[in-house]
Amino acid sequence: MSSFRLFLVPSLTLFLMAPAMAQTVGQAAGQRQETWVRVQTTFNFVVPGPTGESEQAHKSAESARRSIYEMAAHECDLLREVLAKDCRIEQVSSNIGRQFGQQQPDGYTVNGSMNFSITVK
Numbered sequence: 001m002s003s004f005r006l007f008l009v010p011s012l013t014l015f016l017m018a019p020a021m022a023q024t025v026g027q028a029a030g031q032r033q034e035t036w037v038r039v040q041t042t043f044n045f046v047v048p049g050p051t052g053e054s055e056q057a058h059k060s061a062e063s064a065r066r067s068i069y070e071m072a073a074h075e076c077d078l079l080r081e082v083l084a085k086d087c088r089i090e091q092v093s094s095n096i097g098r099q100f101g102q103q104q105p106d107g108y109t110v111n112g113s114m115n116f117s118i119t120v121k
Helices: 003-027 056-084
Strands: 038-046 084-099 107-120
Touching: 038 056, 056 084, 056 107
Parallel strands: none
Antiparallel strands: 038 107, 084 107
């Protein structure tokens, strides 16, 4: 047997066994790995106000976007109060469209979703 092979076989064996040994040591010491759980929230609401190209219409659309970001931050706070030890915002997606017509007031319809990762208390 060559000296390279004598070195390679024990090194490879140690390399493959190290993760299993580390996991066993962590479990034996009473350490528990925290599991991250995903939470998804969907939303749909209307922000009344002017639509179109006016300055007021742009402020109304910005108000709609701001409310989405505030909702995401508040949702993480709420999750921490109720069931989460830690909360991370993973994704916020939204769609804002003009709402107008005879039966409905002018404004923006807002819908989308938010994804969070939490560790349970």
